Amino acid sequence: MKADPAVQRRLLDLAQVDAELSRVTHRRRTLPEIAEIAEAEKQFRAKQDALTTIETTLGDLNREVKRQETEIDQVRAREERDRKLLQGGSVGAKQLTDLEHELATLGRRRGALEDDLLELMERREAVEADIQHARVALDKAQEALSDAARRRDSALADLESTETKRTADRKLMTGQFPEPLLALYERVRKQKNIGAALLQSRRCGACRIELDRNAFAKVKESAADEVIQCEECGAIMVRTGESGL
Structure with a gap:
């Protein structure tokens, strides 16, 4: 799946909102x-x-x-x-x-x-x-x-x-994403609780696992508009200047 890199980066904002909503739900119970x-x-x-x-x-x-x-x-x-x-x-x-x-x-x-x-x-x-x-x-x-x-x-x-x-x-935010990308995000979020996270210093921001050499090389070789998922947790890994690529 492909999506504009700028659109992919906006997934981080959506993930932040979802994280806050999850915290609200958790706090309400606890x-x-x-x-x-x-x-x-x-x-x-x-x-x-x-x-x-x-x-x-x-x-x-x-x-x-x-x-x-x-x-x-x-x-x-x-x-x-x-x-x-x-x-x-x-x-x-x-x-x-x-x-x-x-x-x-x-x-x-x-x-x-x-x-x-x-x-x-x-x-x-x-x-x-x-x-x-x-x-x-x-x-x-x-x-x-x-x-x-x-x-x-x-x-x-x-x-x-x-x-x-x-x-x-x-x-308002979900209307900004292509349907296939949003559907993938929602599916992953439903299964793993986190749909997208920043790839930072070769580490997935969702599961906090560092990519091995082969996985990192694969990510590095991928086109900027390629939607990449973590092999461990399935979260969409959003690439920015902090990703260490």
Whole structure:
């Protein structure tokens, strides 16, 4: 295949645009913010679960406190009834003894219940403090996730802008090439990712392999408008004054 040397040199500009587009695609897949978001989401879910667990514990304690308070109220009501009976003076000696014994028992029961209630309330206070800390931790996790998402979106927007501009540039550039030359370039690029590269100091700019003596002699003897491909990678080797010919 033959093509004007000046047209062949313009393949280097096209290859540069394609390289930039490839970098955009690669960067879009490998943005550090993507991994950061995944970790931030993991931390956020962990903080959410921790808060839910603590809130469940608080709910259980609140129910236990209410149950304990209800039982204490019942004991106090029983004590109040017994005291009124004693003060009324209308009970017999045996019933009086039974009431006094029951009051003593109720007093001990109330004391034990009140001690248990105090312990429950102290535990509840500690859990409420834990909830405050857990909510602060969750807020920080949410903030970290939101920040990473904002930075990802900003990076993606920049990449989108670059891709749009360079895609438009590429569309204009491809119209400058003969169809056979462009078809060869596109075919090689699809297979090897690089369609054309500079032959520089006897080295292919695509695969970076130096041409052996025979291959270099063949290139040197070729006409200037001959389209030459690298024997190793297939890329079109564009010859300029830097090629060492």
